[in-house]
Amino acid sequence: LFPQVLLLACAEDLECVPGFQQKVFYIEEPFEFREDQPILNLKFDDCKGNNKLNYEVSNPDFKVEHDGVLVALKNISEAGRPFFVHARSEHAEDMAEVLIAGANEKHGALKEIFKTEGSLGIPRQKRAILATPILIPENQRPPFPRAVGKVIRSEGTEGAKFRLSGKGVDQDPKGIFRINEISGDVSVTRALDREAIANYELEVEVTDTSGKTIDGPVRLDISVIDQNDNRPMFKEGPYVGHVMEGSPTGTTVMRMTAFDADDSSTDNALLRYNILKQTPTKPSPNMFYIDPEKGDIVTVVSPVLLDRETMETPKYELVIEAKDMGGLDVGLTGTATATILIDDKNDHPPEFTKKEFQATVKEGVTGVIVNLTVGDRDDPATGAWRAVYTIINGNPGQSFEIHTNPQTNEGMLSVVKPLDYEISAFHTLLIKVENEDPLIPDIAYGPSSTATVQITVEDVNEGPVFHPNPMTVTKQENIPIGSVVFTVNATDPDTLQHQTIRYSVYKDPAGWLEINPTNGTIGTTAVLDRESPYVQNNIYTALFLAIDSGNPPATGTGTLHITLEDVNDNVPSLYPTLAKVCDDAKDLRVVVLGASDKDLHPNTDPFKFELSKQSSPEKMWRVTKLNNTHAQVILLQNLKKANYNIPISVTDSGKPPLTNNTELKLQVCSCKKSKMDCSATDALHISMTLILLSLFSLFCKSFP
Numbered sequence: 001l002f003p004q005v006l007l008l009a010c011a012e013d014l015e016c017v018p019g020f021q022q023k024v025f026y027i028e029e030p031f032e033f034r035e036d037q038p039i040l041n042l043k044f045d046d047c048k049g050n051n052k053l054n055y056e057v058s059n060p061d062f063k064v065e066h067d068g069v070l071v072a073l074k075n076i077s078e079a080g081r082p083f084f085v086h087a088r089s090e091h092a093e094d095m096a097e098v099l100i101a102g103a104n105e106k107h108g109a110l111k112e113i114f115k116t117e118g119s120l121g122i123p124r125q126k127r128a129i130l131a132t133p134i135l136i137p138e139n140q141r142p143p144f145p146r147a148v149g150k151v152i153r154s155e156g157t158e159g160a161k162f163r164l165s166g167k168g169v170d171q172d173p174k175g176i177f178r179i180n181e182i183s184g185d186v187s188v189t190r191a192l193d194r195e196a197i198a199n200y201e202l203e204v205e206v207t208d209t210s211g212k213t214i215d216g217p218v219r220l221d222i223s224v225i226d227q228n229d230n231r232p233m234f235k236e237g238p239y240v241g242h243v244m245e246g247s248p249t250g251t252t253v254m255r256m257t258a259f260d261a262d263d264s265s266t267d268n269a270l271l272r273y274n275i276l277k278q279t280p281t282k283p284s285p286n287m288f289y290i291d292p293e294k295g296d297i298v299t300v301v302s303p304v305l306l307d308r309e310t311m312e313t314p315k316y317e318l319v320i321e322a323k324d325m326g327g328l329d330v331g332l333t334g335t336a337t338a339t340i341l342i343d344d345k346n347d348h349p350p351e352f353t354k355k356e357f358q359a360t361v362k363e364g365v366t367g368v369i370v371n372l373t374v375g376d377r378d379d380p381a382t383g384a385w386r387a388v389y390t391i392i393n394g395n396p397g398q399s400f401e402i403h404t405n406p407q408t409n410e411g412m413l414s415v416v417k418p419l420d421y422e423i424s425a426f427h428t429l430l431i432k433v434e435n436e437d438p439l440i441p442d443i444a445y446g447p448s449s450t451a452t453v454q455i456t457v458e459d460v461n462e463g464p465v466f467h468p469n470p471m472t473v474t475k476q477e478n479i480p481i482g483s484v485v486f487t488v489n490a491t492d493p494d495t496l497q498h499q500t501i502r503y504s505v506y507k508d509p510a511g512w513l514e515i516n517p518t519n520g521t522i523g524t525t526a527v528l529d530r531e532s533p534y535v536q537n538n539i540y541t542a543l544f545l546a547i548d549s550g551n552p553p554a555t556g557t558g559t560l561h562i563t564l565e566d567v568n569d570n571v572p573s574l575y576p577t578l579a580k581v582c583d584d585a586k587d588l589r590v591v592v593l594g595a596s597d598k599d600l601h602p603n604t605d606p607f608k609f610e611l612s613k614q615s616s617p618e619k620m621w622r623v624t625k626l627n628n629t630h631a632q633v634i635l636l637q638n639l640k641k642a643n644y645n646i647p648i649s650v651t652d653s654g655k656p657p658l659t660n661n662t663e664l665k666l667q668v669c670s671c672k673k674s675k676m677d678c679s680a681t682d683a684l685h686i687s688m689t690l691i692l693l694s695l696f697s698l699f700c701k702s703f704p
Helices: 103-114 679-684 688-702
Strands: 005-007 024-028 038-041 054-057 062-064 069-072 083-088 093-101 134-137 146-150 161-166 177-179 185-188 199-207 213-225 239-244 252-255 272-279 288-290 296-299 315-323 333-343 356-362 367-372 387-393 400-404 411-415 426-435 450-458 471-476 484-487 501-507 513-515 521-524 539-548 555-565 573-575 578-582 589-596 608-611 621-625 630-635 642-651 659-672 675-677
Touching: 024 038, 054 062, 062 083, 093 134, 134 146, 161 177, 161 213, 177 199, 252 333, 272 288, 288 315, 356 367, 367 450, 387 400, 400 426, 411 426, 471 484, 484 555, 501 513, 573 659, 578 589, 589 642, 589 659, 608 621
Parallel strands: 024 093, 134 213, 239 333, 356 450, 471 555, 578 659
Antiparallel strands: 005 024, 038 069, 054 083, 062 069, 083 093, 146 185, 161 199, 177 185, 199 213, 239 252, 252 296, 272 315, 288 296, 315 333, 367 411, 387 426, 400 411, 426 450, 484 521, 501 539, 513 521, 539 555, 573 589, 589 630, 608 642, 621 630, 642 659, 659 675
16 A cells, blocks of 8 residues: 555664654655555554644645545655654654655665674674664653664674763763663663754674673764754844835845754755734835745835835834744744835925025124025935035125034024125025935926025124224334324224214333324323333334224224334443352462343443452452453462452443443352362451552551
């Protein structure tokens, strides 16, 4: 009745083991499978009567009847890849794999199972151990251990034992598999997870009573059969797609891709996509379609309905479902939300809210004078909404500028150069508005994209203006008090008001000046001194006010810079005025003198240094010129410890020259061990003048 069936792996139990009585069924593929033709009897037993037993098949072209018979649902010429049958009752569930191949493939598989091993690094020889591959469904339920296969030895040896080793036995993860030493039954001790480990490569050998290997090792392959125990997952979110409004029907928006950790070669990971929900549902509840196999989301409405400006909201949310098992009802599902944004294109030009705007501004004032409002139906977050304003007429002097308010999109019209009422009391501007982005080809700017602005300039009482400003004049210092320095000139910009102007001093730091309030003549009230701390770089600065007769009066400020020419009115000064020398000094060059003058050249150096006349019989010192500004005092002999005053005169080069007579105090000190002691000199103040007077007195007494 049935095509030949070959059992590749099974458990030989003496007692009932719940589940399929064999895990893999091998079917020779006929020329075709006919509809409702019995193909195979899948034996399942839960050991308790198979109450409420149901079967599920991963291949939608097959089904399993209640009695376990596998049949085709339609005529099939090619069955395709292997598939799985899942059985579930009140007390047990299990899965079996159905392999479909031609006769040649079947016989090749048999040869593979029974061939001798030659890939384990040992010489080829005929084996007495037969270790056929074992297939185990993942996620089996207790009880454990559960028999899953059997190793057979063709030659019997008394006391021989089977020994199993490898990953899953004595290597991590340890203890998953065990073998009956005597019978060769292989069992699993707990449920397996194919997504953790899909295949185990173990070795079986036979040992004698002493533990010595007498046969093997032989490779034992254990494969974990996938169960549909992983839901599809969307891992790459958030999922956001964009589509331009007015896009043609069938425009691809985005792709949704889910991941299923089950075996990708089975229907357990064969995914199908579906849209469960669309929010909002207007203007159509089916705005989009998803390709069930690829996951591509495309538009399905006409371009007219895909109009962002008429939509309730430009954002749509789709709940996308991914289902494995090829989308069958038995498949597991996973969901994710796709957000689709309808992007704006510039299909609406900006339009002024009115054709004419009014503005009033006072003359002399700058800043924003009016905000021009526009309307635009495009997306405010895009260049299709943002406005760009241009003054196209009425601004020859570039007195006006217009900028866009980024928050309100209004045009802020500003005065950037102060307006003059006396020149023009009215201005008319023509302004156009456009978008940052160009309009789409079939849309153009219309008359509503231009507007007129009427600007009225209000007259303001402006302060008088000095001409020129600042004002400059050059005067010699020390001119007589009451001398005229300068006459200022200020005019009133308000030519139509015929106002009078009065003048006053605003800032005069040194208090040297006064101004005639009527005619603006500036005179001196004190001597102008170029050397004053109020003079910077030979320039004295004063400020004056011009006040008109308006109500209230307006004021203008003028600045006067007076450049002062130098006069030789300062005697030179000498430095230093104190020098010290040792009484036994060998170097009699006492000190280098310098001279300075507050005046300017040529009223300063070269300076002339001289000693006042020495009246003593012996000259004690002399002054020698070093350069234009310095001279050196030299002792002509060592002096006793005392204080001496040396009279020195210094004369500048001015015309006429000025001379300063001063005294250099010279302290002659005792010096021992590089230390200078001048403490006793204060008691021995001897000036040349006193010595001369004493000598003169004695001389007079000697000659009555």
